[in-house]
Amino acid sequence: MSQRRIPVIIDTDPGVDDVLAILLALASPELDVRAIIITFGNTDIEAAHLNILKLHKALVRQFEQDPKSRARFPNFSPDAKISLAKGSSGPLEGDLHSAEYFHGRDGLADVDKRHPDLDADTQDPNAYPMLQFADKPAAEVAFDIISAEPARAVSYIILGPMTSFAQLVRDHGDVVRDRLGQVICMGGALDVPGNTSATAEFNFFADPFAVKEILEPASPATSFPLDRFLLVPLDTTTPHELPFPYYKARVDPAFENSTVPSDPRHKAPLVHFTSAFLERTREVMILFGKDAMELHDIVAVWCAVENPPPSDEELAAAQSLPVLKGAGWSAVHRRFQVERLGEITRGMLVVDRREDEGAYDPGANRAAVQAELEKHGFHIPGTLESNALPAQVEVEAPPVMEGKKPSSAGVPVVTATPGPVALLRMLSERVWGVVP
Numbered sequence: 368m369s370q371r372r373i374p375v376i377i378d379t380d381p382g383v384d385d386v387l388a389i390l391l392a393l394a395s396p397e398l399d400v401r402a403i404i405i406t407f408g409n410t411d412i413e414a415a416h417l418n419i420l421k422l423h424k425a426l427v428r429q430f431e432q433d434p435k436s437r438a439r440f441p442n443f444s445p446d447a448k449i450s451l452a453k454g455s456s457g458p459l460e461g462d463l464h465s466a467e468y469f470h471g472r473d474g475l476a477d478v479d480k481r482h483p484d485l486d487a488d489t490q491d492p493n494a495y496p497m498l499q500f501a502d503k504p505a506a507e508v509a510f511d512i513i514s515a516e517p518a519r520a521v522s523y524i525i526l527g528p529m530t531s532f533a534q535l536v537r538d539h540g541d542v543v544r545d546r547l548g549q550v551i552c553m554g555g556a557l558d559v560p561g562n563t564s565a566t567a568e569f570n571f572f573a574d575p576f577a578v579k580e581i582l583e584p585a586s587p588a589t590s591f592p593l594d595r596f597l598l599v600p601l602d603t604t605t606p607h608e609l610p611f612p613y614y615k616a617r618v619d620p621a622f623e624n625s626t627v628p629s630d631p632r633h634k635a636p637l638v639h640f641t642s643a644f645l646e647r648t649r650e651v652m653i654l655f656g657k658d659a660m661e662l663h664d665i666v667a668v669w670c671a672v673e674n675p676p677p678s679d680e681e682l683a684a685a686q687s688l689p690v691l692k693g694a695g696w697s698a699v700h701r702r703f704q705v706e707r708l709g710e711i712t713r714g715m716l717v718v719d720r721r722e723d724e725g726a727y728d729p730g731a732n733r734a735a736v737q738a739e740l741e742k743h744g745f746h747i748p749g750t751l752e753s754n755a756l757p758a759q760v761e762v763e764a765p766p767v768m769e770g771k772k773p774s775s776a777g778v779p780v781v782t783a784t785p786g787p788v789a790l791l792r793m794l795s796e797r798v799w800g801v802v803p
Contacts, residue, residue, distance in 0.1 A: 372398060374520055374521045374522070375398050375400055375522045376509050377402070377526065378524065380528065382410065383644055384663055385526050387798070388526055388664035388668045389422065390422070391797060391798060392671075393441075393443045394440050394442070395442070395668070400442040402450040402508050403419060403450070404452050404453075405451070406527045407456050408527040412454075420489070420498075421640070424488075426636075429636040432635065432636055439798075445496040448496075448499040449497060449499065450499045451498045451500055452503070452504070453505060454504075454505035454506075454530070454531030455531045455574075461575075461576060475644040482629065482643045505531050506538045509523070509535050510538070513542060514542055518545065519547070521546070521547055522671050522675070522676055523547060523551070525550065526553055528577060529571075529574060529577040532550065544589075548675075548677075549674075549677070550595065551667050551674075552597070553599045554568055554570035554571045554599075555598060555716050556602065556715075557600055558602055558718070561601070563714070564711065566706075567714030571705070575713055582778050583704065594779065595682075599666055599667045599670055599780075600781075602780075603782060603783070604666040607662040607663075607791075608657075611649045611659060611660070612658060618801055619638050621642075622642050622645070622646065623646065624646050624649050625650060641798075662790060662794070665794060669790055669793065670691075670693075670784070673693030674692050677690035689780075689781075691781070695783065695789070696783060697783040698781045698782055699779075701718070702719075702778070703719075703778070705717075
């Protein structure tokens with residue numbers, strides 16, 4: 368008997384990597400995508416909403432030109448429409464920030480300026496037969512899905528700021544706590560630098576108040592249980608990349624950059640769509656020093672594909688360890704505090720390193736430390752220390768509760784996946800139909 372598909376809600380701010388992540392979700396038979404909740408983040412909520420319509424248009428064109436490719440996307444059918452709802456348009460508190468510096472004004476590397484053929488029709492809702500436009504707030508859409516499914520069946524995937532999920536917990540805390548199976552969230556940076564500031568990953572920078580409310584609740588008894596929460600931080604996602612020379616060789620031989628715009632007459636509609644926003648992304652990434660795009664949000668969807676929500680029995684048997692069912696996946700509990708108001712540390716996950724014997728001393732010469740490690744035969748992967756996977760910092764052992772299983776004493780954080788090659792293979796096969 369085949370395993371039941373996992374009902375999922377995707378909470379996203381559709382930018383470049385979010386759109387690839389959504390395509391992977393739509394192309395994954397393990398998942399049953401019930402709703403896409405749009406939030407602010409990479410761009411404003413209206414532009415983000417349009418990006419889902421652009422994606423829909425590209426897939427419809429793809430199926431018209433190549434009907435066989437429809438089989439690759441089991442989650443994209445008029446027989447099981449996906450609810451599309453608008454979530455939060457700004458953070459719970461504080462200033463509104465976006466990532467338009469990377470994703471462009473439209474969230475897709477300003478694809479609307481270079482490729483008007485990809486623009487979405489906002490006047491005709493019948494142009495989007497695979498979508499059900501929600502007539503209620505996103506929290507109510509998520510509540511209805513979680514309530515209708517069996518208890519602990521639904522996975523909630525957060526690919527943007529945590530604001531809409533925090534609002535869902537505020538509005539329907541009892542149902543979310545009792546019935547939601549799992550939350551998988553891409554966000555944060557623990558032992559690596561941030562990607563928006565020196566200390567913060569963008570999703571957590573965008574609304575650190577929501578992050579603190581969920582991950583450092585004032586009242587754990589009324590918050591979402593963290594043993595059913597998986598954080599997928601930059602520490603884990605960064606090594607997973609889509610090398611642009613690989614994309615050119617395997618997916619689109621005509622792919623270059625925005626000076627050689629994608630030509631829709633000479634390629635499949637879906638390839639044209641992805642090349643149209645990746646061409647500018649390639650230029651930005653080269654400015655950052657690499658000819659590849661990091662697959663942060665794609666890793667979170669991959670995690671949901673391979674790790675269904677745990678049952679109560681599995682959580683009990685795990686003795687408070689994080690539960691991941693997929694081969695090659697692992698996680699540990701991490702403790703940190705969320706900085707909300709720092710002038711230069713907004714969104715930082717502050718780990719107390721003072722008592723950790725393995726951490727660098729403050730002000731240490733890191734090159735000298737590396738030389739000392741090499742002298743004693745400790746090999747660090749990569750040609751440069753900055754390319755090595757980060758060392759995790761743990762300060763205290765989890766407390767024991769009166770002889771019973773230890774408390775989690777922290778947030779479950781994904782630390783290992785089956786690897787970048789495995790993800791690149793899955794993404795290529797499922798989204799573009801390319802066998803590496």
